[in-house]
Amino acid sequence: MEASAIQVQAATRRFGSLVAVDHLSFEVQRGEIFGLLGPNGAGKTTMLHLLTGLLRRDGGEVRVLGHDPQRKAKEVRQRTGYVPQETNVYLDLSAVDNLWHHAALYCRDLAGIEGRIESLLELMNLWERRKDAVRTFSGGMKRRLVLARALLHDPEIILFDEPTLGVDVQARHAIWAHIQAKRGQGKTFVVSTNDMAEADVLCDRLIIIDQGRTIALDTPEQLKANLGRDIVTLRTTPPIAEPETYFAGLGVQTVTRLDPDQLRLEVRDAESIVGELVARIGASHRLESVRIARPTLDDVFLHHTGRALRE
Amino acid sequence: MTRFLLLLYNEVKLFRTTALIHLVAILQPAVLYLLMTTILVHPTFDLNVNRPGSDLEASLLAALEQVGSPIGLPYVNPILVDWDGGPVVRQVITVEEREGVPTAVQYYGPIDSNLVKNFRNRLTAAALRLWDAELGNRAVNVEEHAWLPRDVSYNVYFGLALLPMAAFLAAALTGAALTAQEFEFRTMVEYRLAPAAPGLILGARLTRLVLSALVAAGILLVAVGLVTHAWPRELWLVALILLPLAVIAGCLGIVAGLVFRKSIPAFLVALVATFAGWILGSAFGLAASFGTGYQRISRLTPFTHAVELLFPRYFGATVGSPVVSAATLVLMAGGMIALAALAYRLRVVRQEGV
Numbered sequence: 299m300e301a302s303a304i305q306v307q308a309a310t311r312r313f314g315s316l317v318a319v320d321h322l323s324f325e326v327q328r329g330e331i332f333g334l335l336g337p338n339g340a341g342k343t344t345m346l347h348l349l350t351g352l353l354r355r356d357g358g359e360v361r362v363l364g365h366d367p368q369r370k371a372k373e374v375r376q377r378t379g380y381v382p383q384e385t386n387v388y389l390d391l392s393a394v395d396n397l398w399h400h401a402a403l404y405c406r407d408l409a410g411i412e413g414r415i416e417s418l419l420e421l422m423n424l425w426e427r428r429k430d431a432v433r434t435f436s437g438g439m440k441r442r443l444v445l446a447r448a449l450l451h452d453p454e455i456i457l458f459d460e461p462t463l464g465v466d467v468q469a470r471h472a473i474w475a476h477i478q479a480k481r482g483q484g485k486t487f488v489v490s491t492n493d494m495a496e497a498d499v500l501c502d503r504l505i506i507i508d509q510g511r512t513i514a515l516d517t518p519e520q521l522k523a524n525l526g527r528d529i530v531t532l533r534t535t536p537p538i539a540e541p542e543t544y545f546a547g548l549g550v551q552t553v554t555r556l557d558p559d560q561l562r563l564e565v566r567d568a569e570s571i572v573g574e575l576v577a578r579i580g581a582s583h584r585l586e587s588v589r590i591a592r593p594t595l596d597d598v599f600l601h602h603t604g605r606a607l608r609e
Numbered sequence: 610m611t612r613f614l615l616l617l618y619n620e621v622k623l624f625r626t627t628a629l630i631h632l633v634a635i636l637q638p639a640v641l642y643l644l645m646t647t648i649l650v651h652p653t654f655d656l657n658v659n660r661p662g663s664d665l666e667a668s669l670l671a672a673l674e675q676v677g678s679p680i681g682l683p684y685v686n687p688i689l690v691d692w693d694g695g696p697v698v699r700q701v702i703t704v705e706e707r708e709g710v711p712t713a714v715q716y717y718g719p720i721d722s723n724l725v726k727n728f729r730n731r732l733t734a735a736a737l738r739l740w741d742a743e744l745g746n747r748a749v750n751v752e753e754h755a756w757l758p759r760d761v762s763y764n765v766y767f768g769l770a771l772l773p774m775a776a777f778l779a780a781a782l783t784g785a786a787l788t789a790q791e792f793e794f795r796t797m798v799e800y801r802l803a804p805a806a807p808g809l810i811l812g813a814r815l816t817r818l819v820l821s822a823l824v825a826a827g828i829l830l831v832a833v834g835l836v837t838h839a840w841p842r843e844l845w846l847v848a849l850i851l852l853p854l855a856v857i858a859g860c861l862g863i864v865a866g867l868v869f870r871k872s873i874p875a876f877l878v879a880l881v882a883t884f885a886g887w888i889l890g891s892a893f894g895l896a897a898s899f900g901t902g903y904q905r906i907s908r909l910t911p912f913t914h915a916v917e918l919l920f921p922r923y924f925g926a927t928v929g930s931p932v933v934s935a936a937t938l939v940l941m942a943g944g945m946i947a948l949a950a951l952a953y954r955l956r957v958v959r960q961e962g963v
Contacts, residue, residue, distance in 0.1 A: 350802055354960045368960060376804040386795035390625040399622075402615040403803035403810070431625075 303328045303455050303486040304349065308358035311344050311510075318344040320510035321358065326488060328454075331481050333504030334490040335497045335595065341510035342490035343383060346457045349488065350380050363454060376406060379448030383459040385440045389433040393424050393443050396432060397450055404451040411450075418446040422476060438469020445476060455486045462496060474500050494595040506599055513602045518595060525593045525601055527551055528568035533560045533586040534579055548575060554600070559586070564601070612805065616813035620787075621820075626794075627786045630876070634782035635825040638775035639832045646764045646836050656728060658687045659703040665711050666704040672735035685731050692716075700728060757926050766894070768833030769923050772826050773915035774887040776851045777858040779825035780818040781883050784862020785875035787814070792870040800957050807958050811863070811950060818859030819852065826851050841922035850918045850935075853942035854911050858883070860945035867949075867956040891916040895928055914938050 304326035311319040319341045326332040334342040347353040348360055351367030351374055360367060367374040387396050397415045405411055419425045422442040432440060441462065448456050461477065462470040477487055477500060491497050497504050498518045506513040506521070514521055537559040538544050545553065545563065548571050552564040565571060568590045579585045593601075600606050624631055661667040673687050692701045700717040713732050717725055734751065741748040791797040800810060830847070834840045841847050861882060865875040889903075890896075890912020896904045907913040914934035921927050 351960055352798075352801060371960070372804050375802050380798070380802055382795065382798050384795045386798055388623065388626055388794065388796060390628075391622060395619070395622055398615070399619045400799065402612060402619055403799060403805045406804075408611055408615065 302326060303330070303363060304332075304488065305361040306345075306349075306358070307360075309345070309348055309355050309360050310357035311341075311348055311353060311355050317510050319348065319355075322505070322507065322510070322512055323358075324505050324512075324515055326455075326486060328486055329481060329484050330502045331477065331487040331489060331500055333497045333501030334488065334507060335492065335494070335501075335504050335599075336507035336513075337492055340492075340507045342492075342507060343459055344510075345507070346380070346459050346488065346490055349457055350375065350378065376404075376451070377454050379451065379453035379456040381444050381448045381456065381458045381461070383463060385437070385444055387432050387440060387443060387447070390431055392429045392431060393419060393435075393446075394428045396443065397447055400447045400450050406451070414450060414452075418449055421479075422446045423472070436466075436469070438465040438472065441465050441469065441473060442476065445473065449480065449485075453485075455488065456480070458487055458489045460491055461489055461500075462491075462493065470496075494599075498595055504595075506595070506602070508599070508603050514598060521595065521598045522593045525564070525598055527564045527566050527593065529591045529593055529597055530563040530565055530568050530572070530575070530588065531556070531560065531591070532563070532575075532579070532588040533557075534583040535559065535586055536583065538579075538583060545575070545578075548578070552601070554604075562600075564597075613809055613813055616805075616810060617816055620813050620817035623787055626790060627783065630786045631783055631821070634779045635821060636828065638771050638778060638825060639829045642768055642771050642829060642832055643836070645767060656685050656687050656731065657690050657692075657699060657701045659692045659701055660689045661704075663704070663706070665706065668739060669704050669711075669713065669735060672738040673731060675738060676731050676734045700724065702728065702732065757924050761924060762837060762839070764837045765833065765839045765923055768829065768837065768839075769919050770887075770892050770912075770916050771829055771833075772847070772919060773851065773854050773890070773912050774883065774892070775829040776822035776826040776855045777886065777912070778880075778883045780822040780855045780858035781862040781865075781879035782876060783821050784814070784818045784859045785865040785869075785879040786862075786872050787818075788863050788866025789870060789872040789875040791866070793872060797957065807953055808950070811953055814863065815856065815859045815946075815949070818862065819855040822855030822858060823848060823851065839923055841919070842925075843922060847919060847922055850915055850922075850938075853938040854915050856942040857911050857938075857945045860942075860949035863949045864945075864952045867952040870956075886910045886912050889913075895920070897928065908937075911938055911941050 302325050304324075306325070307323050308321040309319055309323070310317065310321055322341070322345060324332075334345055336342050344353065348355050349362055349367060351371040354368055362374045363377050365373045388399065391399070394415060397418070398411075401408060401411045401415070416425065419428050422445065424439060424443060424446065427435065427439070432443065435443065445458070445461075448458075458477070462473050465473065474496070477489070481487060489496075489500060501518060503515070503517050504521070505515040514524075516524065538561060541553045541555070541561050541563075548565070549567075550563045550565050554562040556562050572588075572590060576585060576588065596606055656673070658670055658673065659666070661670055670687055673685055676685050690701060692703065697716045697718040700715060703714050703716070705712050705714055713736065715725065715728060715732070737749055737751060741750070791800065803810065830841070862875070862879050865878045869875040869878065889906055890910035891907060892912070895916070896907040896913045899907070914937050917929040917934050918931055918938075921931075
């Protein structure tokens, strides 16, 4: 058995002059939920396409279950499932028909498929609606159906592009629960997302990508801890003109102006300075609001790139 | 085999995703045939003749009624009209005596040269009937030797020539729509990543398109039979003749879908190719009935070869060279399969490079 599920070493892919994936390197362990986090256009989908072999790379090495997807596409595809960003199902066919269609294309052994279809549809809470045209399904149901389809041929790795894009909160949690349940059964997931909460809740480890390059790679907790500081967001009237000078001596490490009157401060220990901070502002300005928070993945992204993930 | 049957089963189920296109593609030729035979095509020619005012006119009219086709149909149907010499909508024939010479005169409105010629021939034949007896050994005798055991009723020929078109249209249109929609629904990703052999996938789609083509041709065949009471001999041979045609059309549809990736342009290309091929391919008469230019172009289409192979099934006489036509159809089908496989490889299987 291969040591790790996926190994990527300096993978590069260009589209003309645009470098969509720029020397990305990471490794995914078996049974892990690994996240590719980055804004739209960061290169996440391109990276997934390199893993499936849909795209050829311009440089670097990629191994999926020990095989190069570019050279051994069939072996890789037999053992991986791919859920694209768009819900690509036949809307006029039923859920069962869509799964049978997938079975004919992907399943090595067709014996016992009927039972597998039934159990997957039950797992995804779609069994009651199995004969209805998919056109009548909600966004969350369609997404669950696509996940069921990707699992039908019992792949070892599932590549999931934006799992909960466009689905409601309830469906989102249901999809996360299904992914985590399947991970519990030994499946490996590579999930691409630009949703910080999703990456935070779902992923064991993640790589943050921007403009095709690695920004950071670790567990969500460690990424936040590595930041080593708290975040203080405050709004004043009038705006503080020169914040770096204004907050001198308070241990403020980074100041970012979010709005003309809103500042974001990174401090090592917010609780120890908050009293003095409020007193200093109160002497010359009116403090409209203040918020102290532990760093989020967005803060990690902001710290590394100077802009918010959702920009 | 099980996988192939499952793929085929799925292909048939995809009917639901393009139900309207299927209905149009499969039923349109039969509807076209029924409309054409009901509205446009009559077994007889109606000929307007001025009501006889003299014995001479009456005798010409009687002679006209005796002009038939080789199988004795009342081919000319003289309709008596009271014509006042005003504008003529179609054509009126009168018999006038000019300086003691009886003269049959054709008055016609908008010129339909074919009809003018046709009626002229009928008048000449009627005149010969009238006066041959008086000419003695200077009489002109016209003998008719039928090549076919029965007359080529245009309704039967038109139906026969529509059969390849029906098969072609169904396979080409549904093939184009089904393939293009895979890009529109983004379900093509499923095929791109599928570990199943591309030949098996393509084979299942092609088989399903051939079945659609045979269903369309079968419906038309029944319509032709009900209208004309003409049923082809050796039905299995008819299916066998249409088989390579359906393969050619199915491949054309698949290639159009793969190239254009959008339903409407792929559909239009398949539609135009079908109708152009059909019109050039003996749609309204055997290629041999037309000039050499038409014949040469006509033989580049699969339709002419199919029509010439189908002809004996309805009329019992061989036209052209069946061996050459059969070989041409098989070669064309093989070429189109290779083209479809190449297009599938380039558009679906191949990993996208730089």
